[in-house]
Amino acid sequence: MKQEEVKAVIKERIEGIIRLGDCVADGFDIETIEKFKSEVKMLRAFMGFVRTHKGERGMRMGEKCRFIYQVAGAMLEAQIEYSELKNKGYGDTDVAQQWATAYDRAKAEWSKHYSAIHFQKLERQLVEYNYSGIPGEFMDNFFKTHMKRGTLQKHEE
Secondary structure: OHHHHHHHHHHHHHHHHHHHHHHHHHHOOHHHHHHHHHHHHHHHHHHHHHHHOOOOOOOOOOOOOOOOHHHHHHHHHHHHHHHHHHHHOOOOOHHHHHHHHHHHHHHHHHHHHHHHHHHHHHHHHHHHHHOOOOOOHHHHHHHHHHOOOOOOOOOOO
């Protein structure tokens, strides 16, 4: 895989992450949050792959992107736990209310801290990076196994 192709795929994936992030704030639905987390996780895997093959210590996701990812995880967990308790008839219990409160806190954190700017900055970093030291067959294999194309298309329809 050529550098231009790698950069185009990375740019496409990060733009997809930004679109998903914008959609998360619209409805805070479980499916969108899961897709957002999944896409960010794939991007983190790519950065780990580059770190491994080039020994780049600086190839890490920024602190704000990591924090947003963690908030999405907290929001997802709280939403799922509360929904399960509510569906089983325990929606009025103290435990359910604690999950509901955790979910509300995570939503507030998301609204306060999420900004596409953080991921755009990461996109610039990754698109400007020189991937030439990584053998093409390694890059091809990584993209085939970890960053399958088309995972964003379902959400965009």
